[in-house]
Amino acid sequence: MALLETTDLHVRFELFEGMSHVLNGVNLKVERGERVAVVGESGCGKSLTARAVLGLLRHTNAQIDGSVRFDGSELLSLSERGWRSIRGRRIGMIFQDPTAALNPTFTVGDQLFKVIIRGGRARTKRRAREIAREALRHTAIADPDRVLNAYPFQLSGGLAQRVLITMALVNEPELVLADEPGSALDVTVQEQTLRLMRALGDELGAAVLIITHNLGVVREFAQRVYVMYAGSIVEEADVDTLFHAPRHPYTRALLEAVPRLTGEMLPQPIEGVVPDYTAAPVGCRFHPRCPHAQPACQEPPPVVDLGGGHRVACVLPEAAP
Amino acid sequence: MGVAGFILRRSAAAIVVLVGLSILIFVVARIIPGDPARMALGSVATPEQVEKLRNRLHLDESLPIQYWEFIKGLARGDLGESLVTRRSVSLDLIDTFPATLELVLAAGLIMVLVGVPLGIIAARYRDTAVDNVARLFALLGVVTPSFVWAVFLMLLLSFVLGLLPVAGRLSEAFDPPPMVSGMYTLDALIAGQWRAFWDAIQHLILPALALALAGMGQAARLTRTNMAEVYGRQYIEMARAFAFREHEIALKYALRPAMIPTLTILGLDFAVMLGNAFLVEAVFVWPGMAKYGVFAILRKDLNAIVGTVLVIGAMFLIVNIIVDMLTAYINPQIRLGRRVA
Numbered sequence: 221m222a223l224l225e226t227t228d229l230h231v232r233f234e235l236f237e238g239m240s241h242v243l244n245g246v247n248l249k250v251e252r253g254e255r256v257a258v259v260g261e262s263g264c265g266k267s268l269t270a271r272a273v274l275g276l277l278r279h280t281n282a283q284i285d286g287s288v289r290f291d292g293s294e295l296l297s298l299s300e301r302g303w304r305s306i307r308g309r310r311i312g313m314i315f316q317d318p319t320a321a322l323n324p325t326f327t328v329g330d331q332l333f334k335v336i337i338r339g340g341r342a343r344t345k346r347r348a349r350e351i352a353r354e355a356l357r358h359t360a361i362a363d364p365d366r367v368l369n370a371y372p373f374q375l376s377g378g379l380a381q382r383v384l385i386t387m388a389l390v391n392e393p394e395l396v397l398a399d400e401p402g403s404a405l406d407v408t409v410q411e412q413t414l415r416l417m418r419a420l421g422d423e424l425g426a427a428v429l430i431i432t433h434n435l436g437v438v439r440e441f442a443q444r445v446y447v448m449y450a451g452s453i454v455e456e457a458d459v460d461t462l463f464h465a466p467r468h469p470y471t472r473a474l475l476e477a478v479p480r481l482t483g484e485m486l487p488q489p490i491e492g493v494v495p496d497y498t499a500a501p502v503g504c505r506f507h508p509r510c511p512h513a514q515p516a517c518q519e520p521p522p523v524v525d526l527g528g529g530h531r532v533a534c535v536l537p538e539a540a541p
Numbered sequence: 542m543g544v545a546g547f548i549l550r551r552s553a554a555a556i557v558v559l560v561g562l563s564i565l566i567f568v569v570a571r572i573i574p575g576d577p578a579r580m581a582l583g584s585v586a587t588p589e590q591v592e593k594l595r596n597r598l599h600l601d602e603s604l605p606i607q608y609w610e611f612i613k614g615l616a617r618g619d620l621g622e623s624l625v626t627r628r629s630v631s632l633d634l635i636d637t638f639p640a641t642l643e644l645v646l647a648a649g650l651i652m653v654l655v656g657v658p659l660g661i662i663a664a665r666y667r668d669t670a671v672d673n674v675a676r677l678f679a680l681l682g683v684v685t686p687s688f689v690w691a692v693f694l695m696l697l698l699s700f701v702l703g704l705l706p707v708a709g710r711l712s713e714a715f716d717p718p719p720m721v722s723g724m725y726t727l728d729a730l731i732a733g734q735w736r737a738f739w740d741a742i743q744h745l746i747l748p749a750l751a752l753a754l755a756g757m758g759q760a761a762r763l764t765r766t767n768m769a770e771v772y773g774r775q776y777i778e779m780a781r782a783f784a785f786r787e788h789e790i791a792l793k794y795a796l797r798p799a800m801i802p803t804l805t806i807l808g809l810d811f812a813v814m815l816g817n818a819f820l821v822e823a824v825f826v827w828p829g830m831a832k833y834g835v836f837a838i839l840r841k842d843l844n845a846i847v848g849t850v851l852v853i854g855a856m857f858l859i860v861n862i863i864v865d866m867l868t869a870y871i872n873p874q875i876r877l878g879r880r881v882a
């Protein structure tokens with residue numbers, strides 16, 4: 221049984237302009253201890269997937285269908301009470317922008333202690349402080365007390381990012397959802413962030429679902445990868461296969477858009493933009509941008525299993541590269 | 542920067558503003574048309590009598606000299622003599638100001654203690670029936686002027702329902718409590734006169750409510766808007782992702798950031814109340830500064846005009862300093878400046 225499994229996950233928003241159908245049947249799985257990436261352009265619904273998994277959309281006007289199972293039990297029908305034993309305890313989340321994810325009017329300590337207490341690790345603030353100190357040292361923060369007493373705006377981006385990682389991991393969750401960790405920071409800090417997450421995740425044996433628009437991050441961090449386009453998973457494979465034998469035209473386009481240090485090929489940006497979800501293309505959502513599009517693409521694409529966990533949702537899975 | 546330093550700097554700035562205000566009002570009071578001495582003495586007085594009074598008031602001197610005389614008096618706590626009451630303006634103000642202050646403080650308290658929670662509830666239960674009722678209520682408060690509320694509440698609660706006294710600060714049956722602050726409710730408490738206290742409260746409720754409703758509606762709307770904005774922030778979703786309780790998010794993690802912009806406006810609303818208090822006092826025959834101030838202007842009672850304006854100006858500045866201190870307290874970015882680590 222997979223640790224996390226979403227099945228045919230749909231998310232729609234009723235907007236003034238009409239029904240915005242963003243997630244269009246997302247299927248993905250994360251096994252225990254596994255590092256999985258979801259990659260796609262900005263606006264493809266990656267963050268929305270993570271928020272749906274943690275039940276955070278119930279505070280919006282989102283309509284959700286399908287299933288999200290965690291360790292065998294359904295999360296979508298969970299009560300607020302039921303979420304208490306999941307959020308922050310069994311699933312930790314690292315939000316995208318560390319400066320926006322911390323409350324500017326409370327100290328880091330106030331927020332981290334609360335995370336620890338709500339996570340059931342400590343009853344008193346005193347005990348929470350001990351745990352927090354230890355955990356911050358673990359994320360290579362030399363002077364934990366100074367960080368705990370600081371307000372978020374007093375921290376550098378790198379420190380704030382490590383605080384977020386600490387929060388996600390301090391209660392020793394089984395799964396960490398990481399939304400573009402470090403992407404708001406410079407490249408060196410981003411690399412440090414990934415290394416740190418990897419080390420801590422391994423140590424805990426936690427599975428990590430990392431969300432990114434950056435294929436470099438996928439290659440560096442993940443074992444398996446899902447490629448997402450406009451609210452659907454278009455291809456899934458282990459990382460090596462994805463980079464060496466990509467099958468979906470969107471995956472290939474993504475790979476060609478990556479700037480390279482060697483070789484004479486200039487990066488080729490993908491033509492067009494992610495569709496408006498109130499009027500998303502029928503059938504394969506990528507077909508209006510696809511160089512290989514044909515009439516059959518107006519129908520929902522079949523999911524072709526190529527073996528070895530490599531699946532692609534395309535009518536032309538064999539199309540020449 | 543310590544709290545003491547902050548208060549000291551702000552007080553110094555406030556004194557500069559007060560000096561400026563005193564010069565301005567001093568000059569304005571003297572250039573509006575009409576001879577104060579003649580107005581004070583009436584048409585039957587002889588020119589000699591008028592001239593004598595003009596001398597006593599230094600009205601024939603140049604403006605700078607008049608101002609210098611005024612400042613010399615002020616240093617002794619003497620604001621000069623009122624031409625209407627023929628008493629020291631300082632004493633007149635000590636008699637009337639506490640009543641106004643009591644009214645405005647009570648209204649301010651209602652504004653904050655009812656308006657802000659109403660806004661929190663509306664934001665917490667956004668777009669539900671609770672929210673709509675709170676918003677309607679708040680809107681009514683904002684669009685209806687204080688004196689209309691005053692008349693309406695008086696008719697409803699005093700005349701029709703007979704729940705509360707119609708006017709005044711205290712029933713005939715009670716003597717005013719020994720003066721400490723001049724505010725009857727507070728002084729009655731200090732003296733341990735419970736029945737007088739209760740009577741004073743009953744007299745205070747209607748005018749304070751009438752005065753508070755506009756600010757209260759505004760406070761509720763502002764709090765709701767700012768809370769709703771904060772609810773859209775990433776750190777609120779983050780708090781939920783870590784299973785923080787909803788009521789704790791509302792009352793702690795969303796409220797504090799939402800109060801930063803709200804406080805400043807509440808301070809301004811409080812200042813507006815000082816102005817509206819004059820109208821409400823008139824309706825409820827509340828013996829505050831309103832009647833005194835209005836007569837001072839109509840009769841060109843120079844010293845009384847200057848005294849009244851300075852007291853209101855000082856009060857305005859004190860409210861401002863308090864609001865700034867509270868803002869600095871809840872907003873660490875003001876307290877600490879940026880980035881240290």
Ligand SMILES: Nc1ncnc2c1ncn2[C@@H]1O[C@H](COP(=O)(O)OP(=O)(O)O)[C@@H](O)[C@H]1O
Binds near residue numbers: 233280
């Ligand atoms: N609360 C919401 N209401 C309406 N639309 C939303 C809401 N949240 C997300 N969306 C839409 O979902 C789409 C995907 O967003 P997101 O998941 O943030 O993309 P990504 O993380 O892949 O960049 C966007 O078009 C966004 O406008």
Ligand SMILES: [Mg+2]
Binds near residue numbers: 266267268316399
């Ligand atoms: Mg995103």
